[in-house]
Amino acid sequence: ALSAYQQHSRRARRKDWIKLIYSTSLTPEQILSDQPSKSTAQSDGDAEDEFFTIKSEATVGRADEDEDRTKDVLDEEGLKAWEDEELLDSIRGLFITGSSSQ
Amino acid sequence: DEALQAVAPYAVSHVMSAPQLVLSILSGKPVKIDKIRSDDKNPGLRDYEVSLLRLLERITNGTVIEISVTGTAVLLKPGIIAGGSVTHECPLTRSVGYFLEPVIMLAPFAKKPLSLTLKGITTDDQDLSADLIRTVTLPHLQLFGISDGLELRIKKRGSPPLGGGEVHFLCPIVKQVKTLNFVEAGKIKRIRGIAHAVRISPQFSNRMIEASRSVLNRYIPDIYLYSDVYKGEDSGKSPGYALSLLAESTTGALHCAEATSKPGTAPEDIALLASRALLSEVQGGGCVDRKHQTLILMMMVLGSEDVGKCRMGVPTPRT
Numbered sequence: 001a002l003s004a005y006q007q008h009s010r011r012a013r014r015k016d017w018i019k020l021i022y023s024t025s026l027t028p029e030q031i032l033s034d035q036p037s038k039s040t041a042q043s044d045g046d047a048e049d050e051f052f053t054i055k056s057e058a059t060v061g062r063a064d065e066d067e068d069r070t071k072d073v074l075d076e077e078g079l080k081a082w083e084d085e086e087l088l089d090s091i092r093g094l095f096i097t098g099s100s101s102q
Numbered sequence: 103d104e105a106l107q108a109v110a111p112y113a114v115s116h117v118m119s120a121p122q123l124v125l126s127i128l129s130g131k132p133v134k135i136d137k138i139r140s141d142d143k144n145p146g147l148r149d150y151e152v153s154l155l156r157l158l159e160r161i162t163n164g165t166v167i168e169i170s171v172t173g174t175a176v177l178l179k180p181g182i183i184a185g186g187s188v189t190h191e192c193p194l195t196r197s198v199g200y201f202l203e204p205v206i207m208l209a210p211f212a213k214k215p216l217s218l219t220l221k222g223i224t225t226d227d228q229d230l231s232a233d234l235i236r237t238v239t240l241p242h243l244q245l246f247g248i249s250d251g252l253e254l255r256i257k258k259r260g261s262p263p264l265g266g267g268e269v270h271f272l273c274p275i276v277k278q279v280k281t282l283n284f285v286e287a288g289k290i291k292r293i294r295g296i297a298h299a300v301r302i303s304p305q306f307s308n309r310m311i312e313a314s315r316s317v318l319n320r321y322i323p324d325i326y327l328y329s330d331v332y333k334g335e336d337s338g339k340s341p342g343y344a345l346s347l348l349a350e351s352t353t354g355a356l357h358c359a360e361a362t363s364k365p366g367t368a369p370e371d372i373a374l375l376a377s378r379a380l381l382s383e384v385q386g387g388g389c390v391d392r393k394h395q396t397l398i399l400m401m402m403v404l405g406s407e408d409v410g411k412c413r414m415g416v417p418t419p420r421t
Contacts, residue, residue: 017417028419028420028421029419032416032417032418032419068117068119068120068420069228069229069420070199070200070203070228070229070230070393070420071227071228071229071230071360071393072393072418073227074227074361074375074379076375079375079378079379079382080378082317082378082381082382088317088320088381091381091384091385092321093289094289094290094384094385094387095289095290095291095321095322096289096290096291096322096352097321097322097323098289098321
């Protein structure tokens, strides 16, 4: 049941990569995040009472050293999800020993 | 080569990235990068970026690199990829993986086979370790028909912060890369791993292997985790340990993960981290490893006119 649920949610998140990458001006992070339009919606909302325009995240704060790396930072908390037996069992089908019907 | 025409004749950007330099050299088109970290407290190029530019200058012939006095602008006019025998001392701010990655994209297209010796850090938490490049990156190149004489030898290991490692990379030259057609991910049939511990009790390797098996043993019997021992001078200047894992499918798809030692963390925790990261990679699917998407796409662009196909997992921001 869990794997069926995951398959379903994955399908819902399927994206039109060609459109996102070539026809929009979104940053890679925005394309990969689940709500690519979030940032534009925000700036529309409270444009009135903001005197200073906040520089986009890309230009301030974010040390770009962080981006120029091949290995992702290991998400220790996220990876704890693998303590869960059901999740461990859910990918059995990807191994030769797992039955393909799963 | 038509795909390369898509790159603007005089590409301008504000972030120096290795793939961008590679494209410039392969296409023979100059690239200008300005306003590098101009908003940063410490503006301009980092020492490892300058070092990479110098390395690229050395494996090519006739390349002109101009760096502005402030270090915030670079102009690269590419020459031809010469290859040959080169030795390079990498700064201790990045591991040899950072330097090898762009070199691997260029070396097959050199005039002479490249024989490159890199000195510095062989494993860190930012770039592919020498182990992963040897066991995962090079097999990915073989998909494109680059295989005979392709080799990476880890002569000495070097952990951060002091390094002291040395690797030797040999790359053959090819006239044309093969067109890739890889859409069947297959099923994982074996898992391999390399555990190493330098300037520290070799027992750490065994503890990592033990812990990793506690996660991975449930899936398949064909698991071989190797404890790689380096002694004396060959183990570098700083203590450290790491576990590199790779999973191979029935169709030859590779997925890899790795975790390196951090102060105050037990080897068991590092092993669990690496093992779980590997499971995430496997779950992500696709025919090529996520950390190698850039390399694969680059090689596909450089292929002959036939259209290559490759099924990948979700792209990474870097890709």
